[in-house]
Amino acid sequence: MNNANAGGMASALRRTAGVTFAASLELEDIEHHYNGKETVRGISLAAKPGEVLCLLGPSGSGKTxxxxxxxxxxxxxSGRxxxxxxxVAGPNGFVPPExxxxxxxxQDYALFPHLTVLENVRxxxxxxxxxxxxAEAMIALQRVGLAHYAPKYPHALSGGEQQRVALARALAPRPGVLLxxxxxxxxxxxxxxxxxxxTLDVLRQTRATAIVVTHDAEEAMRMADRIALLNHGKLVQIGRSQDIYRRPASLFAAGFFSEINVMGGQVRGGRVETPVGNRSARDFSEGQALDVAVRISSIAVSVKDGTIPxxxxxxxxxxxxxxxTLAVDGLDEPLRARIRADQLPEDSVDVTVKVLPEDILVFEK
Structure with missing residues (x-):
C-alpha cells in the first residue's frame, strides 16, 4: 500500500461514521456431518458484543x-x-442468512467485475x-479510505484495495456480526x-463483533481478543493469545503457536527429567512417561555460559x-534453536545450551 493510500485510510479512520450495534453470537453444541463424515464435533463457543474472535486451525479442522x-x-x-x-438455527427454526x-x-473478495466500486458496496x-x-455506501468507503475510487471498477484496484472494498461492502449494512x-x-x-x-482499526471504529477464520497463529494473535483453536472438528482450547501461548493445553496447541522441539521425559521424584533440563511434574504419576516440548526460541546458546554441552x-x-541445529547427548534428533544473529563467533562449533525450567512444557504422552 503506498503512502497516499495509507494516509487516506488513516484520515478516513478519524472521520465519525455511523457505528454498528454489535451483537453476541453463540454456537451451542454444534455437530456437522458431510457425506457420513463428522466435520464438527460438539463445539460450543460464544463471541461477546464488539469482540474479535479468531477461529484458528489447520486445513480440515472445521473452522470454515x-x-x-x-x-x-x-x-x-444438531445444536443451535x-x-x-x-x-437463528436449531430445533425451533431456521432464519435465512439475509x-x-x-x-x-x-478470501476471494467476490466483487462483481461489471459493477463499480460504489455499486459493489451498495x-x-x-x-x-x-x-x-x-450515501451509506460512500460512508463505508470513507471508513476504509477508498471514497475516491467509487466510480472505478474492481480490475483497476490492487489486491489490498479490493480487500478493503470487500470489507466496506460487508460493513455497509452495519451488521451486528461480521464473519x-x-x-x-x-x-x-x-x-x-x-x-x-x-482492518482491525475499522472493526474497532464500527464496534462490530467479528469472527475471523485463519490458519495463521501470528495473524490470530495480532487480531483477536480471544482465539478458538480447532483440530479435527473439535475445540482444542479457547482463550486470550497470551494464555494459550504460555499455557497450551496439549502438544498440538504448543506446536501450532510456535516451532518446538519434542522429546520424551520421565517423572522421577516429582520432576520430569530431559536431556535439556528438568522441571516440576507433580501433577503426573511417578515413573510416568511424558511428551516434552521446548520452543526453539527458548534455547539459550553460548560458548561457555550454558549448562549442557x-x-x-x-x-x-x-x-x-x-x-x-545442535547435537546434544541423550537426544535422538538434533536440537533446533533460534538465537539473535551474530551472538556466537562464526567459528563456534562446541557450545553450551541452557533451558529455563519454566520453558519446558510437559504433556501426557
Missing amino acids: TLLRIAAGIEVQT VVIDGRE KRGVGLMF FGLTALPAREAS MDEPFSGLDSRLKDSIRAD ARILTRRFLGVVELL
Whole structure:
C-alpha cells in the first residue's frame, strides 16, 4: 500500500461514521456431518458484543464449516446458533442468512467485475432508497479510505484495495456480526501487516463483533481478543493469545503457536527429567512417561555460559536471527534453536545450551 493510500485510510479512520450495534453470537453444541463424515464435533463457543474472535486451525479442522453454519450458508446436523439471544438455527427454526444481521467477507473478495466500486458496496443495501443506499455506501468507503475510487471498477484496484472494498461492502449494512473467512490470504506478505492493522482499526471504529477464520497463529494473535483453536472438528482450547501461548493445553496447541522441539521425559521424584533440563511434574504419576516440548526460541546458546554441552551441526543466517541445529547427548534428533544473529563467533562449533525450567512444557504422552 503506498503512502497516499495509507494516509487516506488513516484520515478516513478519524472521520465519525455511523457505528454498528454489535451483537453476541453463540454456537451451542454444534455437530456437522458431510457425506457420513463428522466435520464438527460438539463445539460450543460464544463471541461477546464488539469482540474479535479468531477461529484458528489447520486445513480440515472445521473452522470454515463453523463460520458457514453461523452465517446460515451451511446447516448443522444438531445444536443451535443464537444471535443476540435469538435462535437463528436449531430445533425451533431456521432464519435465512439475509435476515440474521450478519456480514460476510470471503478470501476471494467476490466483487462483481461489471459493477463499480460504489455499486459493489451498495449491493447489499436493497432495502434502502437508492439515494440513501449510495450515501451509506460512500460512508463505508470513507471508513476504509477508498471514497475516491467509487466510480472505478474492481480490475483497476490492487489486491489490498479490493480487500478493503470487500470489507466496506460487508460493513455497509452495519451488521451486528461480521464473519470473515481467511480475509488476508490473497495478499502478499508485504501488504498483510498494514491491511490487517487497518482492518482491525475499522472493526474497532464500527464496534462490530467479528469472527475471523485463519490458519495463521501470528495473524490470530495480532487480531483477536480471544482465539478458538480447532483440530479435527473439535475445540482444542479457547482463550486470550497470551494464555494459550504460555499455557497450551496439549502438544498440538504448543506446536501450532510456535516451532518446538519434542522429546520424551520421565517423572522421577516429582520432576520430569530431559536431556535439556528438568522441571516440576507433580501433577503426573511417578515413573510416568511424558511428551516434552521446548520452543526453539527458548534455547539459550553460548560458548561457555550454558549448562549442557552441545555441538553445532548447521547454522543458517536469516538477518535478525540465526537458526541452529545442535547435537546434544541423550537426544535422538538434533536440537533446533533460534538465537539473535551474530551472538556466537562464526567459528563456534562446541557450545553450551541452557533451558529455563519454566520453558519446558510437559504433556501426557
